[in-house]
Amino acid sequence: MADPFFDVVIVGAGLSGVGAGYHLQTEAPDRSYVILEGRDVLGGTWDLFRYPGIRSDSDMYTLGYNFKPWREAKAIADGPSILNYVRETAREHGVDRHIRYGHKVVAAAWSSQDAAWTVEARTTDGGTVRFACSFLFLCGGYYDYDQGYTPEFPGRERFRGTLVHPQHWPESLDYAGKQVVVIGSGATAVTLAPELAKTAAHVVMLQRSPTYVVSRPAEDAFANWLREHLPAKLAYQIVRWRNVLFGMYFFNMARKKPAAVKARIIQMVRDQLGPDYDVETHFTPRYNPWDQRLCLVPDADLFQALKAGAASVVTDQIETFTEDGIRLKSGQTLTADVIVTATGLNLKVLNGVALTVDGRPVDPAKTLSYKGMMYEGVPNLASSFGYTNASWTLKCDLTCEYVGRLLNHMKATGNRQVTPVNADPTVGQLPWLDFSSGYVQRGIGSFPKQGTKAPWKLHQNYALDLMNLRYAKVEDGVLQFSNPVPRRNAKAAKVGAAV
Numbered sequence: 001m002a003d004p005f006f007d008v009v010i011v012g013a014g015l016s017g018v019g020a021g022y023h024l025q026t027e028a029p030d031r032s033y034v035i036l037e038g039r040d041v042l043g044g045t046w047d048l049f050r051y052p053g054i055r056s057d058s059d060m061y062t063l064g065y066n067f068k069p070w071r072e073a074k075a076i077a078d079g080p081s082i083l084n085y086v087r088e089t090a091r092e093h094g095v096d097r098h099i100r101y102g103h104k105v106v107a108a109a110w111s112s113q114d115a116a117w118t119v120e121a122r123t124t125d126g127g128t129v130r131f132a133c134s135f136l137f138l139c140g141g142y143y144d145y146d147q148g149y150t151p152e153f154p155g156r157e158r159f160r161g162t163l164v165h166p167q168h169w170p171e172s173l174d175y176a177g178k179q180v181v182v183i184g185s186g187a188t189a190v191t192l193a194p195e196l197a198k199t200a201a202h203v204v205m206l207q208r209s210p211t212y213v214v215s216r217p218a219e220d221a222f223a224n225w226l227r228e229h230l231p232a233k234l235a236y237q238i239v240r241w242r243n244v245l246f247g248m249y250f251f252n253m254a255r256k257k258p259a260a261v262k263a264r265i266i267q268m269v270r271d272q273l274g275p276d277y278d279v280e281t282h283f284t285p286r287y288n289p290w291d292q293r294l295c296l297v298p299d300a301d302l303f304q305a306l307k308a309g310a311a312s313v314v315t316d317q318i319e320t321f322t323e324d325g326i327r328l329k330s331g332q333t334l335t336a337d338v339i340v341t342a343t344g345l346n347l348k349v350l351n352g353v354a355l356t357v358d359g360r361p362v363d364p365a366k367t368l369s370y371k372g373m374m375y376e377g378v379p380n381l382a383s384s385f386g387y388t389n390a391s392w393t394l395k396c397d398l399t400c401e402y403v404g405r406l407l408n409h410m411k412a413t414g415n416r417q418v419t420p421v422n423a424d425p426t427v428g429q430l431p432w433l434d435f436s437s438g439y440v441q442r443g444i445g446s447f448p449k450q451g452t453k454a455p456w457k458l459h460q461n462y463a464l465d466l467m468n469l470r471y472a473k474v475e476d477g478v479l480q481f482s483n484p485v486p487r488r489n490a491k492a493a494k495v496g497a498a499v
């Protein structure tokens with residue numbers, strides 16, 4: 001029996017996949033699509049992560065979709081509210097009816113002769129199912145769902161307390177009245193420390209080196225005022241643009257005047273913690289702002305917990321785990337009932353899908369990314385990969401719009417295959433991301449490369465991407481369009497030739 005055919009197969013039903021479904025049915029409504037989701041629920045990140053206090057660290061006016069206003073009072077929102085927003089979007093627009101759960105895509109093979117992908121998915125019951133499609137849209141995020149990253153800590157097996165990774169938070173974990181150590185200094189650690197400190201006996205945030213931490217009000221007073229006085233969509237667009245522009249301005253300042261931005265951020269921390277706190281040791285990173293993602297804390301909650309003595313920060317290195325805690329290289333010991341390894345994620349390239357093009361395996365690390373969403377030599381495939389210096393969804397919306405435009409263009413011109421091809425030998429290669437963060441450095445080698453010039457360069461800049469993805473011509477001389485002879489016709493043509 002022939003594999004079920006859809007014009008587009010979308011991989012993943014998180015924020016990106018649900019957005020992709022909406023954009024596709026809005027911008028290319030005559031195209032059929034299915035969303036294959038490996039898990040049994042939608043929401044991705046916002047369903048998977050269940051640790052106490054889970055929240056966004058960028059504002060919901062830019063983390064929300066461009067087509068669905070964020071209507072809640074909090075701009076820095078908690079995980080369940082974000083999950084609810086994604087679910088609501090899927091329900092409101094009927095995207096949920098296109099999702100097949102328990103279908104983990106493991107491989108996809110492109111045939112130029114058929115101008116189609118054969119997509120192979122593993123089902124929850126251990127079976128394998130195949131789908132055929134004209135276009136494959138990878139929206140499965142950027143990290144490994146099976147396993148978070150935990151370094152090899154010496155003596156780990158000696159520890160008699162509870163050891164947890166935030167990616168696998170046990171619902172039953174009771175930390176009230178307990179001594180807790182959170183290892184890490186990233187977004188998850190700065191979220192967890194003040195939240196756990198509400199009921200724990202004490203929380204130590206143990207970091208090897210500091211991160212930039214910036215406080216912002218959880219509620220955006222201007223946005224809430226505007227929503228009361230203007231139609232929701234208009235208010236949303238105004239706040240969204242204000243936040244986009246401010247974000248771009250701040251990022252550019254950090255790149256152009258790192259010393260000044262650094263001094264300003266550190267001063268803001270000093271203002272929060274007072275003159276006696278050792279800001280130099282615990283909140284002054286060795287790198288420049290935006291060499292890694294900045295950590296945002298709502299309403300200065302981390303600083304409040306530190307000032308109240310409910311939490312503290314220790315900057316040191318682990319010598320070994322012990323039976324009842326951790327011994328540090330400085331000789332200090334930390335007693336712990338619970339240790340949380342907020343030590344990060346494992347990156348996963350192209351959603352873990354093994355790609356082949358006409359029988360030739362694709363090595364992602366050897367391909368150049370086109371506009372940060374397609375790949376050199378790989379036909380009819382795009383991936384939705386958001387910003388790392390701004391909200392993820394900003395880029396995803398643009399990518400989805402572009403895919404709709406591309407599909408419409410192909411239909412209008414009668415082309416069934418589109419492949420980015422680099423014919424310029426002067427295009428150099430750079431890593432996909434230039435963040436110095438551990439999780440990026442560990443995994444980025446296996447990612448596609450970006451080029452040194454357009455359209456291979458990854459701008460991480462909403463305004464430029466808006467021009468490149470929404471307004472620039474689809475036919476740019478780099479995308480090669482073709483219309484392979486369908487297999488049936490190819491046979492017929494051969495027979496005709498022989499007669």
Ligand SMILES: Cc1cc2nc3c(=O)[nH]c(=O)nc-3n(C[C@H](O)[C@H](O)[C@H](O)COP(=O)(O)OP(=O)(O)OC[C@H]3O[C@@H](n4cnc5c(N)ncnc54)[C@H](O)[C@@H]3O)c2cc1C
Pocket residue numbers: 011012013014015016017036037038039041042043044045046049055056057058059063103104105106139140141142143145188351352353384386390391392393
């Ligand atoms: C704790 C945490 C907080 C974050 N906070 C922010 C923030 O504040 N702002 C921001 O911009 N970004 C944030 N991010 C990044 C965040 O992941 C994105 O904002 C966004 O949720 C990504 O959506 P996504 O749909 O692309 O990927 P995910 O949310 O990762 O969803 C991917 C979905 O695809 C499925 N999938 C993956 N591979 C396959 C496959 N091969 N076959 C079938 N299904 C597959 C997964 O099961 C999952 O359901 C955060 C990330 C984490 C981990």
